Amino acid sequence: MSGAINDATSPSALSDKSVKIFVAGHRGLVGSAIVRKLQALGFTNLVLRGHAELDLTRQNDVESFFAVEKPQFVILAAAKVGGIHANNTYPADFIAVNLQIQTNVIDASYRFGVKKLLFLGSSCIYPKFAPQPIPESALLTGPLEPTNEWYAIAKIAGIKMCQAYRIQYNWDAISGMPTNLYGPHDNFHPENSHVLPALMRRFHEAKVKGAKEVVVWGSGSPLREFLHVDDLADGVVFLMENYSGLEHVNVGSGKEVTIKELAELVKEVVGFEGELVWDSSKPDGTPRKLMDSSKLAGLGWTPKISLKDGLVDTYKWYLENVKQ
Numbered sequence: 642m643s644g645a646i647n648d649a650t651s652p653s654a655l656s657d658k659s660v661k662i663f664v665a666g667h668r669g670l671v672g673s674a675i676v677r678k679l680q681a682l683g684f685t686n687l688v689l690r691g692h693a694e695l696d697l698t699r700q701n702d703v704e705s706f707f708a709v710e711k712p713q714f715v716i717l718a719a720a721k722v723g724g725i726h727a728n729n730t731y732p733a734d735f736i737a738v739n740l741q742i743q744t745n746v747i748d749a750s751y752r753f754g755v756k757k758l759l760f761l762g763s764s765c766i767y768p769k770f771a772p773q774p775i776p777e778s779a780l781l782t783g784p785l786e787p788t789n790e791w792y793a794i795a796k797i798a799g800i801k802m803c804q805a806y807r808i809q810y811n812w813d814a815i816s817g818m819p820t821n822l823y824g825p826h827d828n829f830h831p832e833n834s835h836v837l838p839a840l841m842r843r844f845h846e847a848k849v850k851g852a853k854e855v856v857v858w859g860s861g862s863p864l865r866e867f868l869h870v871d872d873l874a875d876g877v878v879f880l881m882e883n884y885s886g887l888e889h890v891n892v893g894s895g896k897e898v899t900i901k902e903l904a905e906l907v908k909e910v911v912g913f914e915g916e917l918v919w920d921s922s923k924p925d926g927t928p929r930k931l932m933d934s935s936k937l938a939g940l941g942w943t944p945k946i947s948l949k950d951g952l953v954d955t956y957k958w959y960l961e962n963v964k965q
């Protein structure tokens with residue numbers, strides 16, 4: 642997808658370190674990594690609001706915030722997020738909360754003079770049986786994976802809203818589609834989290850208790866692509882600085898593992914010595930979702946952190962920060 646006016650690039654969008662940037666969702670996995678990255682790069686004027694201070698589902702509050710703060714740039718990393726069980730169990734929350742947050746933030750950003758906004762979607766926007774690796778052009782070419790279609794529909798609406806505002810107003814809104822993420826500040830909830838933090842916690846607790854077995858969901862055969870959140874944050878800043886196109890951009894590691902391989906790797910990093918038991922009553926979800934990230938690579942960005950190194954880093958953070 643391209644268009645002469647709407648694909649104009651703004652290569653030095655963030656060249657001034659004092660620009661005012663609103664990172665929405667700064668306490669989450671992604672938002673906290675983006676804040677770390679921006680601070681490491683020397684950005685001094687970050688606007689941050691926790692959920693309790695500013696509920697982004699409330700349109701009037703969002704508009705008042707933008708009217709007062711007038712951020713120049715917005716990175717939208719606030720969302721209702723969860724793993725396969727949470728998505729499957731709370732479909733109304735996943736579609737409604739995400740539509741509300743993104744509609745309020747994208748529209749207020751445009752109307753209150755934000756120069757550029759980056760919206761984050763997810764690899765679940767693509768059809769369940771998309772060609773692998775999945776190119777950006779696979780969007781809306783087939784039915785979605787049922788366990789997360791409500792969340793995916795909201796995310797697709799976010800991409801389309803950014804495109805619509807670019808087309809109608811020539812406004813610089815872009816979308817990045819991350820693959821499955823992990824790292825410091827992840828959600829380690831036993832049921833509602835994603836697979837990697839869920840297994841890290843379960844193996845750790847089993848090791849501490851001296852348990853002989855750990856239950857893992859599904860068949861172990863689904864393939865997933867994992868990216869460390871510090872790589873994602875680097876990619877997000879790269880996109881803010883180097884990309885202003887109409888089409889969304891995949892952000893992946895290019896490497897996939899089966900859930901069984903992931904479980905063995907997490908087990909090794911945590912140091913659990915018992916057995917894995919597979920709970921086939923739990924859903925597998927989509928069989929495979931490796932993204933084609935060649936568009937981003939063509940712009941000059943590639944990830945750096947291997948899955949093994951990322952797991953070691955995340956387990957260290959877990960031990961230091963999550964209550965035992």
Ligand SMILES: NC(=O)C1=CN([C@@H]2O[C@H](COP(=O)(O)OP(=O)(O)OC[C@H]3O[C@@H](n4cnc5c(N)ncnc54)[C@H](OP(=O)(O)O)[C@@H]3O)[C@@H](O)[C@H]2O)C=CC1
Nearest residue numbers: 666668669670671692696697698719720722763819821822
């Ligand atoms: N984690 C992953 O594997 C992937 C994530 N993404 C995308 O990255 C983005 C960030 O996800 P991630 O960091 O993992 O999610 P987290 O759940 O870790 O963080 C989300 C953040 O949004 C905040 N938030 C939620 N609802 C509201 C609200 N109504 N008002 C204000 N703040 C709110 C949360 O605050 P609080 O906790 O206080 O509610 C939290 O700080 C999302 O758009 C997600 O779709 C994409 C692909 C994969």
Ligand SMILES: C[C@H]1O[C@H](OP(=O)(O)OP(=O)(O)OC[C@H]2O[C@@H](n3cnc4c(=O)[nH]c(N)nc43)[C@H](O)[C@@H]2O)[C@@H](O)[C@@H](O)C1=O
Nearest residue numbers: 724725728763765789834835836839857858859924925926
């Ligand atoms: C990022 C992405 O995340 C979600 O999609 P998902 O990739 O299916 O996410 P998941 O991490 O929860 O599961 C991956 C696989 O792992 C298996 N699995 C094993 N044992 C556990 C386990 O203990 N917990 C979880 N959650 N999964 C487990 C699980 O059965 C599945 O086969 C979307 O809803 C959507 O939100 C989205 O965009």
